[in-house]
Amino acid sequence: MKQKKVISDAVIERLPLYYRDLLLLQDAGIDIISSEKLGERLGITPEQIRKDLTCFGAFGKKGVGYYVGELCQQIVEIIGLQQHWKVGIAGIGHLGWALANYKTFGRLGFRTTGLFDVDHRIIGQNVGGVIVTPISEMDNVIRKEGIQIGIITTPASVAQQVADQMVNAGIKGILSFAPLRLNVPDHIFVFREDLSIGLSRISYYLTNKPEE
Amino acid sequence: MKQKKVISDAVIERLPLYYRDLLLLQDAGIDIISSEKLGERLGITPEQIRKDLTCFGAFGKKGVGYYVGELCQQIVEIIGLQQHWKVGIAGIGHLGWALANYKTFGRLGFRTTGLFDVDHRIIGQNVGGVIVTPISEMDNVIRKEGIQIGIITTPASVAQQVADQMVNAGIKGILSFAPLRLNVPDHIFVFREDLSIGLSRISYYLTNKPEE
DNA sequence: ATTATATTGTTCAACCATTCACAATTATTA
DNA sequence: TAATAATTGTGAATGGTTGAACAATATAAT
Ligand SMILES: NC(=O)c1ccc[n+]([C@@H]2O[C@H](COP(=O)([O-])OP(=O)(O)OC[C@H]3O[C@@H](n4cnc5c(N)ncnc54)[C@H](O)[C@@H]3O)[C@@H](O)[C@H]2O)c1
Ligand SMILES: NC(=O)c1ccc[n+]([C@@H]2O[C@H](COP(=O)([O-])OP(=O)(O)OC[C@H]3O[C@@H](n4cnc5c(N)ncnc54)[C@H](O)[C@@H]3O)[C@@H](O)[C@H]2O)c1
Numbered sequence: 001m002k003q004k005k006v007i008s009d010a011v012i013e014r015l016p017l018y019y020r021d022l023l024l025l026q027d028a029g030i031d032i033i034s035s036e037k038l039g040e041r042l043g044i045t046p047e048q049i050r051k052d053l054t055c056f057g058a059f060g061k062k063g064v065g066y067y068v069g070e071l072c073q074q075i076v077e078i079i080g081l082q083q084h085w086k087v088g089i090a091g092i093g094h095l096g097w098a099l100a101n102y103k104t105f106g107r108l109g110f111r112t113t114g115l116f117d118v119d120h121r122i123i124g125q126n127v128g129g130v131i132v133t134p135i136s137e138m139d140n141v142i143r144k145e146g147i148q149i150g151i152i153t154t155p156a157s158v159a160q161q162v163a164d165q166m167v168n169a170g171i172k173g174i175l176s177f178a179p180l181r182l183n184v185p186d187h188i189f190v191f192r193e194d195l196s197i198g199l200s201r202i203s204y205y206l207t208n209k210p211e212e
Numbered sequence: 213m214k215q216k217k218v219i220s221d222a223v224i225e226r227l228p229l230y231y232r233d234l235l236l237l238q239d240a241g242i243d244i245i246s247s248e249k250l251g252e253r254l255g256i257t258p259e260q261i262r263k264d265l266t267c268f269g270a271f272g273k274k275g276v277g278y279y280v281g282e283l284c285q286q287i288v289e290i291i292g293l294q295q296h297w298k299v300g301i302a303g304i305g306h307l308g309w310a311l312a313n314y315k316t317f318g319r320l321g322f323r324t325t326g327l328f329d330v331d332h333r334i335i336g337q338n339v340g341g342v343i344v345t346p347i348s349e350m351d352n353v354i355r356k357e358g359i360q361i362g363i364i365t366t367p368a369s370v371a372q373q374v375a376d377q378m379v380n381a382g383i384k385g386i387l388s389f390a391p392l393r394l395n396v397p398d399h400i401f402v403f404r405e406d407l408s409i410g411l412s413r414i415s416y417y418l419t420n421k422p423e424e
Numbered sequence: 425a426t427t428a429t430a431t432t433g434t435t436c437a438a439c440c441a442t443t444c445a446c447a448a449t450t451a452t453t454a
Numbered sequence: 455t456a457a458t459a460a461t462t463g464t465g466a467a468t469g470g471t472t473g474a475a476c477a478a479t480a481t482a483a484t
Contacts, residue, residue, distance in 0.1 A: 007420075009413075010441070016412040020391055034461065043393050046461090047443060054463055062462040063450035079412050080419025087411070094310035099407075101306045104391070110411055149414055173414035179232055179316070181255050189417045191410045195311075198403045199299070199322055200228040200291050201221075202361055202385035205401045207292025208219075222471070246431065258431090259473060266433060274432040275480030428483075436475085443468070453458075 011052045012079075016108075017042055018049065019075045023107070025068050034065035081109035088114030088147040088171075090162045091154030092122050092132050095177055099151060101128040110149070114141045135162070142169035152176040163190075223264045224291075228320075229254055230261065231287045235319070237280050246277035293321035300326030300359040300383075302374045303366030304334050304344050307389055311363060313340040322361070326353045347374070354381035364388040375402075 021041055025033055035046035042049075053059055053071075056078050060066045076082050087110050089096050099105075100115055115132045117123055123132050133141055141147070150166040152159050152174060159178035166174060173189040176182055182190050233253055237245055247258035254261075265271055265278075271286050272278045288294050299322050301308050311317075312327055327344045329335055335344050345353055353359070362378040364371050364386060371390035378386060385401040388394055394402050 008441070012413055012416050013409055015416075016406070016409050019412075020408070036461080041393065045443075048441095050462065051442080051464085058463065060462050061450070062448065063452095063460050065461065078416070080415045081412070083415070083419070085411075085415055085418075094313045098306035098310040102407075104408065105411065108408055108412065109415070148418065149411065172418050175410045175414060181253065189414055191413055193407065193410045194228070195314075195405065196232070196316065196320055197225055197228050198387045198405045199297075199317065199361065200231075200293070200320065201224055201403055202387060202401055203292045203295070203297055203321070204224050204227070204290070206297075206360065206384050207295070220471070248431080257473075260471095262432065263434090263472080270433065272432050273480070274478065275430050277431065426484080428481100430479100430481080432477105432479080434475100434477085437473085439470100439472075441468100441470075444466085445464100446466105447462105447464090449460100449462075451458100451460080454456085 007055050011055055014044065014048075014052055015075055015079055017044070018052075019072065019079070019081075019108075022068055022072045022075070026072060031068055032065045033068055033071075035060070038066075076109075083109065085110050085149050086114075086145055086147045087112045087149045087151060088116065088138070088142055088145075088166075089151040089153060090116045090135060090138065090166070091152060092117045092127055093153065096151070096153035097127060099153065100130065113145045114138070114147050116141070135165070138165055139169040142166070142171060148172045150174045152178055152182075154178065156180050219267050223267055226256065226260075226264055227287055227291055229256070230264075231284065231291070231293075231320075234280050234284045234287070238284060243280055244277045245280055245283075247272070250278075288321075295321065297322050297361050298326075298357055298359045299324045299361045299363060300328065300350070300354060300357075300378075301363040301365060302328045302347060302350065302378070303364060304329045304339055305365065308363070308365035309339060311365065312342065325357045326350070326359050328353070347377070350377055351381040354378070354383060360384045362386045364390055364394075366390065368392050 021038065035049045039046040039049050059071050059074050089100055089112060092100060092115050100112060105112065112130055115127055115130050116135045116138045117132050118135050123134050125132050148171065150171040152162055154162050156178040159176060159180060160182060163174060163182045163184055167184055167188055174182065176190060176192050179194060184190055233250065247261045251258040251261050268290050271283050301312055301324060304312060304327050312324060317324065324342055327339055327342050328347045328350045329344050330347050335346050337344050360383065362383045364374055366374050368390040371388060371392060372394060375386060375394045375396055379396055379400055388402060388404050391406060396402055
């Protein structure tokens with residue numbers, strides 16, 4: 001892998017899109033794809049795709065295209081999906097429960113091996129194949145299982161506290177759905193997913209329609 | 213409102229963040245906030261905030277800051293949240309069920325007034341205060357209720373078909389969680405939310421840690 | 425009334441990302 | 455084998471976003 005220059009976030013966000021579509025192509029038995037065709041499927045320009053990929057090396061064959069299987073493997077290595085990350089989810093309410101049951105995370109290489117909550121009504125239940133553990137046990141489970149990534153789907157009011165617990169237990173990265181900024185040490189990578197931005201954007205565009 | 217030049221997506225994505233934090237400030241009884249303090253709370257530079265806001269007008273007071281209540285109202289109007297958009301959700305499975313139960317959408321001005329599914333086990337149930345209707349009835353309900361925004365949380369395999377139905381019924385904007393590109397007429401605004409990008413980004417950054 | 429302090433709105437410069445154009449390379453056909 | 459068609463990788467041009475600096479303005483202090 002090249003990896004000389006710094007890679008922009010925009011590139012990193014597109015890689016999973018390429019990867020998922022390549023998996024579909026692979027399932028469909030398609031061996032070779034051009035940036036043109038891939039771009040058409042995804043709504044991304046072929047130049048963009050080629051430039052993104054050349055950040056990491058020259059994976060295509062001129063005059064031919066990209067070998068689907070090979071490119072898949074390359075992207076897996078770029079993103080680091082071959083590691084089979086272990087994931088823990090704190091807050092098994094509406095959203096946590098949905099995520100715990102989402103099988104596609106598994107196909108991408110993320111194994112959910114810990115579910116945590118404070119509510120006695122949910123503790124002990126089997127959700128998507130994993131038993132919900134008391135949040136007070138989270139520290140132990142994270143260490144014992146070697147969980148590296150934490151997902152926070154608790155109410156915002158306790159999200160910081162839960163993040164602190166995760167960091168103390170040795171978590172390396174956090175995906176948070178709570179609508180606030182988490183304060184964590186520099187070496188922890190936090191990504192915030194904000195599900196209300198999508199609706200707000202739709203509202204904006206419907207309100208301020210381009211005059212066609 | 214100014215609205216002369218074109219506003220970039222980046223700006224539109226930050227407005228909801230400002231808005232939600234301003235609501236919190238308002239709840240806390242804080243009347244005036246500077247771009248400096250707001251930026252600190254959100255992890256955004258003060259210059260960025262000022263520049264974003266001046267896309268739409270001059271809402272602050274030099275030497276003082278921004279009046280929280282007034283700015284809230286301005287952002288509401290910019291995003292178009294005063295309209296109380298009506299929302300319908302198709303596919304009341306794991307994720308759809310979570311979204312149907314999410315109260316914060318209401319506070320932002322989105323009212324969920326239609327829930328649709330094909331599964332007889334869920335049809336007829338009350339989810340977050342709304343009865344789940346057969347998808348075959350979606351067209352009628354959308355027209356009768358005047359639903360303008362559709363959320364798609366069905367399996368990917370039927371998402372296009374559901375989107376077509378929504379468009380035919382007169383929906384103006386779609387928020388889709390299905391991992392594929394939807395084909396819709398130009399005048400329909402589609403926003404795709406991809407929940408696997410977050411985890412993939414974390415994987416990338418943990419794998420390719422900056423050498424600190 | 426004057427000075428000092430705080431903070432916005434705006435201009436300009438720096439940076440980053442995308443698009444364009446094309447040389448380089450591979451496969452295919454005559 | 456030579457010519458043709460397809461398609462990648464890349465350097466240059468364009469367009470867009472962010473950052474730094476500062477004039478303009480409001481308040482508070484003297
Ligand atoms: N539901 C959605 O569709 C949605 C959408 C966007 C954002 N969110 C955000 O995701 C988070 C969860 O939302 P939700 O709708 O699932 O809420 P929820 O109330 O259904 O679930 C929260 C869960 O967290 C648990 N919890 C509370 N305190 C805890 C603690 N200290 N440790 C561990 N678990 C604890 C609760 O017992 C509950 O099971 C919130 O921050 C919300 O703002 C949710
Ligand atoms: N669960 C998650 O956390 C998660 C995360 C990311 C993306 N997604 C995406 O969201 C979508 C839903 O995921 P899920 O986990 O909730 O799946 P799910 O299987 O739990 O729910 C899907 C629901 O759609 C209904 N459905 C099927 N065909 C339908 C039709 N023609 N019309 C109306 N409803 C129909 C099903 O009866 C079911 O209730 C999928 O596309 C998935 O890829 C889910």
